[in-house]
Amino acid sequence: MARATVAALPAQFAGPAGAVVIRVEDFPPEEFMAELDLDDPFELSGLYEGVPLPEKSVMDQPTRPDTVWLFRRPILDEWVERGNVSLGDLVAHVTVHEFAHHFGWSDAEIAAIDRWWE
Incomplete structure (x- = not known):
């Protein structure tokens, strides 16, 4: 679903987005929880890890690729709690948010x- 979302982005975004790794895990790693000072792993459905394009420099020495992380269990729980959105739409929303x-x-x-939360 996330890959389909990226493929459907307008051309000026789809090209640069293609260089970003998409990782799906059940829950956020402990290091992310600690960095964000979060106690409940269900509070985080996605995360962008990397240097935003406007901040990149040709002088940068990347240590790892830019990555969009999607966390399956928090996404599934939000989908069930909402009850008014398709799973595909929710995954697309989280994916687009992180790519933004x-x-x-x-x-x-x-x-x-x-205004997704309204």
């Missing part, structure tokens, strides 16, 4: 145009 970070958008900028 790759393109340099902050959470506040994303929230200004995506």
Whole structure:
């Protein structure tokens, strides 16, 4: 579902998005939970790990690829709790949100145009 979402992005985004790794895990790794000061792994459905495109430099020496992480159990729980959205739409939403970070958008900028939680 996440790969289909990326493939459906407009061409100017799909190309650069193709260089990002998509990883799906049941829950966020402990290191992410600690870095974000989260106690409940169900609070995190996705995460972008990397350097946003506007901040990249040709002088950068990447140590690992930019990665969009999707966390299966939190996504599934949110899908069940909502009951008013398809699983595909929810996965697409989380995927697009995390790729927006790759393109340099902050959470506040994303929230200004995506009122998903309402």
